[in-house]
Amino acid sequence: MSTPFQVVVCASVVPDPLQTLEPITGPTGPALKNEMMLPAILDPWAAHALYEGANLVKKVAGSSLWLVSMAPKAKLQQVMMTVAQKVPLQLVAVDGPSSGFADAQQTATALAAAIRNISGIDLSKVLLFGGWESASRSAGVTLQLVGEELGMVDQFQGVDAITPKDDGSFEVLERIEGTRHQVSLCAGAPAVLGWATGSLGEPQNNPQVGMANMRTIMPALQKAVAAKITSDGLQYSNVATPKQQRETRIVKDVPANEIANEIVQWIQQE
Amino acid sequence: MEVDIACVGFGPAMGGFLTTLSRKLLNDDGTPAIESASMPGMPLQVICYERADDIGFGVSGVVTRARGIRATFPQLDPTQIPMAAPVSSEKLVYLLDPTGASRRSLALRASDRFLKTFRRVLPVKHDALELPFTPAFLHKKDGLVLSIGQFNQWVGSQLISSGTVQIWPGMPVSEALIENKRVLGVRLLDQGVDKSGNPEAGFTPGMDIHAALTVVGDGPVGAVSRDIDRRVGLPEGNDVREWAVGMKFVIELRPDVNLQPGTVLHTFGFPEPEMFGFFYVHPGNVASVGIFVPSWFDCPTRTAYRYLQHYIQHPYLWRYLAGGKLRSWGAKSLQESGRRGEPFLAGDGYARIGESSGSTNVLTGSGVDEAWTTGTLLAEGVLELLQAGKPFTRENLAQAYEQRRRSSWLEKESRVAEKSRDGFQSGVVTGLIGMAVAAFSNGRLSLGGHPDKPTERLASLAEFYRGKFTQHEITAIQQDCAVHGTSAHDPLMDLCGWPAIQFDGTLLVSHQDVLLMGGKVQAAGGYADHVVFRDLELCRGCGNKLCVEMCSGQAITRSLEGVPIFDREKCVFCGACMWNCPETVNGETNLQFRAGVGGLHSAEN
Numbered sequence: 001m002s003t004p005f006q007v008v009v010c011a012s013v014v015p016d017p018l019q020t021l022e023p024i025t026g027p028t029g030p031a032l033k034n035e036m037m038l039p040a041i042l043d044p045w046a047a048h049a050l051y052e053g054a055n056l057v058k059k060v061a062g063s064s065l066w067l068v069s070m071a072p073k074a075k076l077q078q079v080m081m082t083v084a085q086k087v088p089l090q091l092v093a094v095d096g097p098s099s100g101f102a103d104a105q106q107t108a109t110a111l112a113a114a115i116r117n118i119s120g121i122d123l124s125k126v127l128l129f130g131g132w133e134s135a136s137r138s139a140g141v142t143l144q145l146v147g148e149e150l151g152m153v154d155q156f157q158g159v160d161a162i163t164p165k166d167d168g169s170f171e172v173l174e175r176i177e178g179t180r181h182q183v184s185l186c187a188g189a190p191a192v193l194g195w196a197t198g199s200l201g202e203p204q205n206n207p208q209v210g211m212a213n214m215r216t217i218m219p220a221l222q223k224a225v226a227a228k229i230t231s232d233g234l235q236y237s238n239v240a241t242p243k244q245q246r247e248t249r250i251v252k253d254v255p256a257n258e259i260a261n262e263i264v265q266w267i268q269q270e
Numbered sequence: 271m272e273v274d275i276a277c278v279g280f281g282p283a284m285g286g287f288l289t290t291l292s293r294k295l296l297n298d299d300g301t302p303a304i305e306s307a308s309m310p311g312m313p314l315q316v317i318c319y320e321r322a323d324d325i326g327f328g329v330s331g332v333v334t335r336a337r338g339i340r341a342t343f344p345q346l347d348p349t350q351i352p353m354a355a356p357v358s359s360e361k362l363v364y365l366l367d368p369t370g371a372s373r374r375s376l377a378l379r380a381s382d383r384f385l386k387t388f389r390r391v392l393p394v395k396h397d398a399l400e401l402p403f404t405p406a407f408l409h410k411k412d413g414l415v416l417s418i419g420q421f422n423q424w425v426g427s428q429l430i431s432s433g434t435v436q437i438w439p440g441m442p443v444s445e446a447l448i449e450n451k452r453v454l455g456v457r458l459l460d461q462g463v464d465k466s467g468n469p470e471a472g473f474t475p476g477m478d479i480h481a482a483l484t485v486v487g488d489g490p491v492g493a494v495s496r497d498i499d500r501r502v503g504l505p506e507g508n509d510v511r512e513w514a515v516g517m518k519f520v521i522e523l524r525p526d527v528n529l530q531p532g533t534v535l536h537t538f539g540f541p542e543p544e545m546f547g548f549f550y551v552h553p554g555n556v557a558s559v560g561i562f563v564p565s566w567f568d569c570p571t572r573t574a575y576r577y578l579q580h581y582i583q584h585p586y587l588w589r590y591l592a593g594g595k596l597r598s599w600g601a602k603s604l605q606e607s608g609r610r611g612e613p614f615l616a617g618d619g620y621a622r623i624g625e626s627s628g629s630t631n632v633l634t635g636s637g638v639d640e641a642w643t644t645g646t647l648l649a650e651g652v653l654e655l656l657q658a659g660k661p662f663t664r665e666n667l668a669q670a671y672e673q674r675r676r677s678s679w680l681e682k683e684s685r686v687a688e689k690s691r692d693g694f695q696s697g698v699v700t701g702l703i704g705m706a707v708a709a710f711s712n713g714r715l716s717l718g719g720h721p722d723k724p725t726e727r728l729a730s731l732a733e734f735y736r737g738k739f740t741q742h743e744i745t746a747i748q749q750d751c752a753v754h755g756t757s758a759h760d761p762l763m764d765l766c767g768w769p770a771i772q773f774d775g776t777l778l779v780s781h782q783d784v785l786l787m788g789g790k791v792q793a794a795g796g797y798a799d800h801v802v803f804r805d806l807e808l809c810r811g812c813g814n815k816l817c818v819e820m821c822s823g824q825a826i827t828r829s830l831e832g833v834p835i836f837d838r839e840k841c842v843f844c845g846a847c848m849w850n851c852p853e854t855v856n857g858e859t860n861l862q863f864r865a866g867v868g869g870l871h872s873a874e875n
Contacts, residue, residue: 017790018786074427077430078427081430082324202794204461204462204474208271246783252754
């Protein structure tokens, strides 16, 4: 029988795809214009981590799943209206910024502190899941730093699969060059797994899961601890959205090669 | 699954209902005030299922007198609601036609000529006449300019924080569970199906949610409202015949545009005389600008987006909007039948609130506050019944809710508005006069007769464009559109003299671009198409294909086979296709508009 895991997923929130993002300078540094107005979703890579974590917990009896999320409380509450319908989870809420401009070290310290404070947590049994980078700034370092703060030296990034064995060990597939995976065997928890897409689709919305989750999510949000995030020691020399140019055409019955050639020519234009 | 109260749809009506209800569900010490009958020992289980992927994805103008909203929130501070502002100024503006393409009656053409001739002595500037007054029935003095998306988000956030009710977005309700005209609850939409609704791997049938009370507030084209209307029927003589599509942009204004937040402009006259328009200024130098395309605009290729682009380029508005940046776009249908379209407001196990219960007032041009008020009135009645331990029967709900509604300002004003728009069945000038007559006689007098159904009044393309194009030319245009999968309104409007839209990629963008740049339209997989054509032969025989022309998102296109093609990923759920379908099958429109997922992903409309 497999050793139960304590799966802790770190996931923040990011603006819903296609939203118009505009960096501005606020009193504490760069920020996103109208960030609180923008609809938000769970950070996509981390969301995959959550679904994979829930799947693992279902497969390995006695395992538990926590979602540790740092975001403005009101935003997190709104995102939970969707996420809570997906998989059973226990929320640990940290009230803090999610714009992507917060210092990764400070963020990691806040998350690590929240994890240490989880009632019943045993760090020796923890599998720390998250996205291998966020969709906010894509620094790709926060999860590693959380792991280091918690003393977790076995770290995997770009994970697409985890297969538990009966003796508590597990096999991990990590993405490498050439669309291949590196296969590793880890002796057991604790470990850090920064997920890519995994292999599971987004779970369907389940009203029963939602109702069950809501019993713990609301109290968790009310108990959210404010994270100590400052802009001390951090300076952004420049913040800009990627340049983009758009042209939309609708065509019918045009061969794919012709469309591809036209797109290539368009890209090559100055 | 068993709950106590199942709610369908989250908009202003449901916001009013849940806010009023939730305030009385906890005692002062935080213990539940009312125990659940569906889960003994637990608090009352009140669950709201919303179709859209987020509660902030609604569409509306909005300018509102906010009487009902302020009654609920006496200390309301607009600065707490993003994009909200108190109304600071209000004007009614008649827009002349700068293009020469607008179809105007003799009377309107004569008055335009008069205005242009005497523009030096009359207050005619920028091809517009600012009227020296705003009629009392239209004014929104002391009101609010809002974004409905941000307002719904603000209300929803407070509701969720209270912990007393649950709101689940991305959870469409397919139909009501009805037995012998008693509503037992609702059924959620099947998941894990292909576009035709056939189960695939991961199929999950829609869960049945049983509830002692089902509150239906799913908007003017909601699937559950229409399902109940179809199976329970409407009161004798009532019918929903008057509709409009409202379409809007949210535009970031140029920095040098110094319009005060709360500036309100009501317009009429352009792009077509039948189209009313609006321009509301939010804080942060942002404006909501839009038009209404009504069902009594008899053009057989009527459409909204192209007209909206012409509207914003009218010189009177373009002086503010030129150089602006598109932030958001959206569209919705408005149910404009008011009292005449009222369903049974309550029955055994259910109650109706909001726009689908006929609350929109077309005389005052307002719906949000009216919808909100229907929700608060129902909540007061429901609390009365819960506290008395009475069941949610038709009789009890009639006494607790319907009577409240009938004795409210809502009812009084809806009676005044009931026939106020009938004059538009005969023409724009008659319609405007009719509105004034109805307003000043408090609804006792009206012009015009009972409205026709939206598609009964339409002429054929050849008749409408007689003198401009021959049938042969029209047929050639339609065939070309079928080959390219495009709408006929663009080439026809071009040939009628409407200037081509000069896309700038920032504010003036193609219809396809606006879906992504403005509405951020998306749709998840695993669900069936929600627009279904029952009898394809009827579609083949349909000359106008108004569903294609009126589709707000170009989600419905022509095909060479004569059968419309629906692309779910472009649909914004405005429902215009449904009320523009002229064909019926067994008493229902040939175009079936069902529950579905996806749509707008902008929270700024």
